Amino acid sequence: MTLSKKFSPFYNLLIFYIIVSIVLRIFLVFHPITQSSFVFIDIVKIFTLGLLSDFFVFVLVSGFLWLYLIFISNSKYLNPTGYIIFGLLVALLLYVSFGNTILNEYGGALPAIGITFIAIKTILFGLLLFLPKYRNKIRFWLFTFVIFLYVILILQNGISEYFFWNEFGVKYNFIAVNYLVYTNEVIGNIMESYPVIPLFSGLFIIAALVTYLIVKRSKNYIESIPAFVDKIKISGIYLTLFGLSFLAIPFLAARENSQNIFANELEANGIYRFYLAFVNSELDYFKFYKTMPNNEVYVQLHEQIPGTSEESTLRQIKSEAAENHKNVVLITIESYSADFMKVYGNEQNLTPFLDNLATKSLQFTNFYAVGNRTVRGLEAVTLCFPPTAGESVVKRVDNKNKFSTGSIFKQKGYNVKFMYGGDAFFDNMEDFFAGNGYGIVDKKAFTPEEITFANIWGACDEDMYNKAIKVMNNEAKENKPFFNHIMTVSNHRPFTYPNNKIDIPGDAKSRDGGVKYTDFAMKNFFAMASKQPWFANTVFVILADHCASSAGKTELPIEKYRIPAMIYSPGYIQPQKYTNLMSQIDIMPTLFGLLNFSYQSKFYGQDVLKSDYKPRAFIATYQDLGLIKDNVLTIISPKQKVKQFQLTLKKDQKTAPDFQIYYDQNPIIKERTDLVKETISYYQTASDILKKKKYQKVN
Structure with a gap:
């Protein structure tokens, strides 16, 4: 398998994310709330620098995908390594379930989230360890679920950006951060304001179809798991892009300097705008x-x-x-x-x-x-x-x-x-x-x-x-x-x-x-x-x-x-x-x-x-x-x-x-x-x- 094929889960998801971004920007340009006309340079920046920013943001958010893929292997299930790892996972699960951990110190829903995550990880590892005949099938469905999760989040973000623009005429800002805190009122508002069932039904159908296409074009990664040396190469390339993204994203954001405020908003990446609003919730005037x-x-x-x-x-x-x-x-x-x-x-x-x-x-x-x-x-x-x-x-x-x-x-x-x-x-x-x-x-x-x-x-x-x-x-x-x-x-x-x-x-x-x-x-x-x-x-x-x-x-x-x-x-x-x-x-x-x-x-x-x-x-x-x-x-x-x-x-x-x-x-x-x-x-x-x-x- 060539190195390019080993990157297939990344670039297929990237292509989908860019398509969604292009479609979203087109919709927002022609949205009734976008009370502006654009000169040629504005359009060029919206669809070039904007999409370039989207690329680097995707590199950062695909970090979880990289971690998941890089740890897929068969060697960790061999005797005795597999049993040692499983035993450690069981011990960790018992500890977080019945011990006084740092999660309990923070309180709230965090202990339940931690226990649930470790329990799922332990169960899945046990299935892959004790059912070797079904390992490939289980792995396939896990891979499909991860891809589906990314697809649904990309679609959900696109829809959320559209509705936020529909309400405020801007990409995510400080208000979006506030809305995360008051989930009951905000989710209830969404439920009562929009046709949620048809909307989410359509969302899941589209996500399922897109997932099917991406999995079909990317499953070679799990059918022929890259060797350790190949994973080092993949990680080297990914981590280089990851580091470059930290420099490129703020650099591109600084180019959002048009006299037309709508052009700047359309050029911006919504996820990065959300991050900026989150970290700048209190601005030091001085x-x-x-x-x-x-x-x-x-x-x-x-x-x-x-x-x-x-x-x-x-x-x-x-x-x-x-x-x-x-x-x-x-x-x-x-x-x-x-x-x-x-x-x-x-x-x-x-x-x-x-x-x-x-x-x-x-x-x-x-x-x-x-x-x-x-x-x-x-x-x-x-x-x-x-x-x-x-x-x-x-x-x-x-x-x-x-x-x-x-x-x-x-x-x-x-x-x-x-x-x-x-x-x-x-x-x-x-x-x-x-x-x-x-x-x-x-x-x-x-x-x-x-x-x-x-x-x-x-x-x-x-x-x-x-x-x-x-x-x-x-x-x-x-x-x-x-x-x-x-x-x-x-x-x-x-x-x-x-x-x-x-x-x-x-x-x-x-x-x-x-x-x-x-x-x-x-x-x-x-x-x-x-x-x-x-x-x-x-x-x-x-x-x-x-x-x-x-x-x-x-x-x-x-x-x-x-x-x-x-x-x-x-x-x-x-x-x-x-x-x-x-x-x-x-x-x-x-x-x-x-x-x-x-x-x-x-x-x-x-x-x-x-x-x-x-x-x-x-x-x-x-x-x-x-x-x-x-x-x-x-x-x-x-x-x-x-x-x-x-x-x-x-x-x-x-x-x-x-x-x-x-x-x-x-x-x-x-x-x-x-x-x-x-x-x-x-x-x-x-x-x-x-x-x-x-x-x-x-x-």
Whole structure:
């Protein structure tokens, strides 16, 4: 058998992997979410450098195949070697099953996984040892299973990349890593959102056919097992490519430098992107981003936040009027883009109640979410703090006893609660809110009778609002004001909700239906709330946690961060429109101003109704950190990168000027150094303050 034939399992699987990669890239290029046109050089890079990257990634992931093939032999079953090996395997199995091993120290599912793996290995070795007549047949089926496993994983990865692109418009990123942690919710979401049985049935049929073809072309390896010398040659070639891959993959990733963000994403290898997201889940700002000397950066910050001094944001907020301790209900709506509402140009009448409520509220028309995940929105309204590089503070280990919205209300004698229709364990919400003094009301607090409809994310919004009314009625009896933060769940894929509530069936799995049902449930909540004795003494703050989608042509497409926000309190808050630029981090300091609260503040967020407020907005992903100001978007990114875009409004005659959200984002030729310094000042000081634990609550 020639050396090339001895590599047949590798190159046949490689050919299949490359075919899947090509097909996937073609689908993604023409996917509706890929809102871009490509120049010739982009196409060349996507299908040359991209496929070259795929080759080297395959070399790395085929390491398990190399280990499996290199240990196939007949000599290890000879007497007495075979019996010695079998005896050692049995002893190891007994030890891990009944002894106190390092696996037990780690706990969780690891001991069971270790025992299962060693048990299978022992059983298979025993069969091959004691049934020599069937050894070739057993080996053939084992070989077939290994090939099938690789084929199914290649197909599964291709499908997963497609659906991830369908949801986010990018290859795997930090969100994909998070999804691995919350397998119950995520798998349940997939089960409820997509035709899983037909999809996986087709997947297994295709995998079986491909496996049959690859095994047919590769079985010569096990029919004529390479000699020891040949295995040394195979290993030498493989390990050389393996080592080269460690250099080639990051080198090729660095070539993903097109001005077209979609081209960079399509060129990238999804598996490598997943690895990068995994290892970079927490980004050290001072290692990866452009910085300024600390004394300079705080001087810059103090110019933007009046009353601050030294290396801190601590300042005194003093009201000249008497404090008003009204109840406060904060509602953050899941995935609710501004353009769902009529005033922002939507013509489908999806949000009739919220459209009407906005006319009776203090409406913030130029309002931006800081991020593209729920935890970012929760972080923003709770800590009033800019989004920092890496994971949200909500999900970090050091997430407790922070200076928060809740801590201010606690100082003023309020009952403080976080309410969520799902399990607050998800996204670490329970740990974060409980660790910052909030009481938790989530799905675990519901009785079976209180849940009329639920999907994988939890009880529907109507059930959550019904529960909230009961809780607030009980709180009102305590003669203390209450602050309750409600997080909705229904406007999330799979977009299922009770039938016969709106004119879109609850099992249609329609985003429009999810939006419309969310509006319907809120209407019912306010209808119930208005009948309660505490209603007249309550202020309602309503905003989205983030937009429905974050994909766009640039790193931070600003229309994908524009969300609705309003403060409603009939008889107390006069209906009006506030049109200046602002962020989620400003909503609660503005509310505190409306309530005439006096307090010591560490918030980066500001009362936007004060005369010294300088309009700006923060928007970010987990690594691209942006500041919008003076119609310029400044973005700082890892590797000390800085980009700036001039924002030019795309005028829409059908929409009022205050509600137009679409801008052309054209790269600035001459850098606005003042805005670069200001952007750095916000994000560098925020990272510094967190790192030095200076954002703890004031006692």
